[in-house]
Amino acid sequence: MTGRLEGKVVFITGVARGQGRAHAIRFASEGADVIGVDLAAPLPDAVPYESATEQDLADTRAEVEKLGRKALLSVVDVRDRAGLAQTVDAGVAELGRLDAVIANAGICIPVTWDEVTDEIFDSTMDINIKGVWNTVRVCAPHLIAAGGGSMTLISSYAGKKVQPLMIPYTTSKHAITGMTRGLAAELGKDYIRVNSIHPGGVATPMGGGGMGAAIERTLGANPKLGAMGQTFTEQVTPPVTSTGPRHERWVLTIPATRRGPVVCEAEKGRDTCPRPRLSAGVCAGEVVQGWVRDVMDPAPPERNLHGETPVRWLCSQQHWGG
Numbered sequence: 001m002t003g004r005l006e007g008k009v010v011f012i013t014g015v016a017r018g019q020g021r022a023h024a025i026r027f028a029s030e031g032a033d034v035i036g037v038d039l040a041a042p043l044p045d046a047v048p049y050e051s052a053t054e055q056d057l058a059d060t061r062a063e064v065e066k067l068g069r070k071a072l073l074s075v076v077d078v079r080d081r082a083g084l085a086q087t088v089d090a091g092v093a094e095l096g097r098l099d100a101v102i103a104n105a106g107i108c109i110p111v112t113w114d115e116v117t118d119e120i121f122d123s124t125m126d127i128n129i130k131g132v133w134n135t136v137r138v139c140a141p142h143l144i145a146a147g148g149g150s151m152t153l154i155s156s157y158a159g160k161k162v163q164p165l166m167i168p169y170t171t172s173k174h175a176i177t178g179m180t181r182g183l184a185a186e187l188g189k190d191y192i193r194v195n196s197i198h199p200g201g202v203a204t205p206m207g208g209g210g211m212g213a214a215i216e217r218t219l220g221a222n223p224k225l226g227a228m229g230q231t232f233t234e235q236v237t238p239p240v241t242s243t244g245p246r247h248e249r250w251v252l253t254i255p256a257t258r259r260g261p262v263v264c265e266a267e268k269g270r271d272t273c274p275r276p277r278l279s280a281g282v283c284a285g286e287v288v289q290g291w292v293r294d295v296m297d298p299a300p301p302e303r304n305l306h307g308e309t310p311v312r313w314l315c316s317q318q319h320w321g322g
Helices: 018-029 054-066 081-095 118-145 167-190 211-219 223-228 237-242
Strands: 009-013 033-038 071-075 100-103 149-154 192-197 250-258 277-279 287-294
Touching: 009 018, 009 081, 009 118, 018 033, 018 054, 018 100, 033 054, 033 081, 054 071, 071 081, 081 118, 100 118, 118 149, 118 167, 118 192, 149 167, 167 192, 211 223
Parallel strands: 009 033, 009 100, 033 071, 100 149, 149 192
Antiparallel strands: 250 287
């Protein structure tokens, strides 16, 4: 690996196994130290697959340390903001900084709409939405103190399109998409880039246990929806590391959006916006505008978007700065 993340520190939730472990190993292989948490205890009763264990967490720690990086991993529930804060604060105190955040922890319970109990709905919202929000609230001040960084919120295919027969999960992942867009707008001024990743099915322990049987059972209620299923892929870590610190030298900051036809300032002579024009200087879509900064320079000169700095225009539907 390149060591392009040498000296950086990443915080990962749901780090004990699956995608979370894969992210930790990849970041460590590129030079980053890892702070991480996992429930590593029984999940809500309706979840059809086995929870991660403390042994899983220990195995992740060993994999990261094998690469010569530090792994400060703890048993913490993402619904416990105080516990998250204590873990992150202690990790930053030991490692000196925080540069990247991956909000990966989540659950999925396949059920038809009329089988959704209050417990199923509340558990899904608390872990998949509130858990991500707690992560953001705890970590953002550390990224600001470091002069900027990146946040990656793990959403899902279900956060862009409908994933049938699991309405609580689909609802929660659409919420993560909205959270990403809102955070990107507000944290841009602090040089924090926010992205969401939208994988389909990933071959992890989350798809094991009774998960396959639960999906098959719910499909029996409406077999025609089976055509909307996703095949399983092996990993989503490469795009996650791509949104980590210093993958791209230039990032968008201080973004603002305007809806509908707007006057596009890029018409001043350096237009790289791919969106179609309604007329000269008028954009047909929603455009992100702002300033750019070299994220590796602690005090770079800020230049206008249309100055000499290389920049890429992005629409908000492309998840801001990805």
